[in-house]
Amino acid sequence: MFRFIWTLSVRTRDYLHRYMPNNRLLTAIRTRRGLKWGLPAMLVALPYFLIAYACSAEAADGGPCWLHLIVLWACWNAHKFIIMGPVSVVLLVRAHQHEAAVRRHQRRAASAVTDTRGPVLHA
Template sequence: MFRLIWALSVHTRYFLRRYMPTNILLDAIRTRRGLRWGLPAMLLAIPYLYAANLCVQLIAGGGPGWLHLLVLLFIYNAMKFAIMGPVSLVLLLRVRLREHAARRREQRADHRPVVAA
């Protein structure tokens, strides 16, 4: 039973990571080229929150109950994008520090005197 649940969760995660647009975009932001787009991607949280607000107003006005699921989905996606901004800044800082250290090591290796044996 545990194995079945584990396999189902792995396949669900794979499907969501591969085909859902927000996950595809967040994976693209996590690449080296995409890290600079983390802060502008935070702005995508605004339309998601607006859509959640619209659904809540529809529910309050007597709309169908399944809109609660959309509210949860919209808020979840808004949180993903809002969190990705600061995370991408930390990742970008870490990558740039590694690149800077690699350049310094390379420069030191180029300026070492050659000792004849």
């Protein structure tokens, strides 16, 4: 039973990742090159909130009940983009720190190579 649930969740995730454009955008933001777009991508949440508002207003005015599913879907996607903004900033800071540490290590290694030649004697 556990294996079936695991397989079903993996296949569902793969399907949603493959065919839903918002998941593709979030994956692109998580790359090193895309981290800088995390905060502007938070603006993508606005249309999702507008969709949620319009569908909830329609459902409250006597519309079909299945509109609540669209409200749930839109709120879920909006929150994913809102959360991705601060997360991308944290990931970007960590990437900058890692790159700075690598540059520091390379400079130390380069200076150690030049120091091993010994003193230079000028005539």
